[in-house]
Amino acid sequence: xxxxxxxxxxxxxxxxxxxxxxxxxxxxxxxxxxxxxxxxxxxxxxxxxxxxxxxxxxxxxxxxxxxxxxxxxxxxxxxxxxxxxxxxxxxxxxxxxxxxxxxxxxxxxxxxxxxxx
Numbered sequence: 001x002x003x004x005x006x007x008x009x010x011x012x013x014x015x016x017x018x019x020x021x022x023x024x025x026x027x028x029x030x031x032x033x034x035x036x037x038x039x040x041x042x043x044x045x046x047x048x049x050x051x052x053x054x055x056x057x058x059x060x061x062x063x064x065x066x067x068x069x070x071x072x073x074x075x076x077x078x079x080x081x082x083x084x085x086x087x088x089x090x091x092x093x094x095x096x097x098x099x100x101x102x103x104x105x106x107x108x109x110x111x112x113x114x115x116x117x
Contacts (some may be wrong), residue, residue: 010047
């Protein structure tokens with residue numbers, strides 16, 4: 001699977017809305033994964049939604065950077081043919097990076113199992 005590049009990110013509002021409206025959810029301690037199966041052969045795309053309730057711009061950007069890096073580190077475990085939105089919780093701000101990375105990996109594995117049997 002290719003690296004987590006811009007083409008592997010959800011960027012359009014309509015894509016986020018489609019995942020929220022028609023997709024399923026997977027919960028973890030520091031984040032919630034929303035996911036929706038894509039057409040056969042299409043690569044995975046991942047987006048992040050960091051609410052203003054999580055803090056000021058500096059804190060939200062820090063959360064986004066940490067999530068992006070965790071997804072990059074675990075990108076090979078990401079399920080194929082899925083659009084995914086990761087919605088972090090406030091606790092992610094103070095969590096160890098290894099914990100975040102582990103939750104991303106587990107989330108990817110659980111979503112892969114749910115999608116492929």
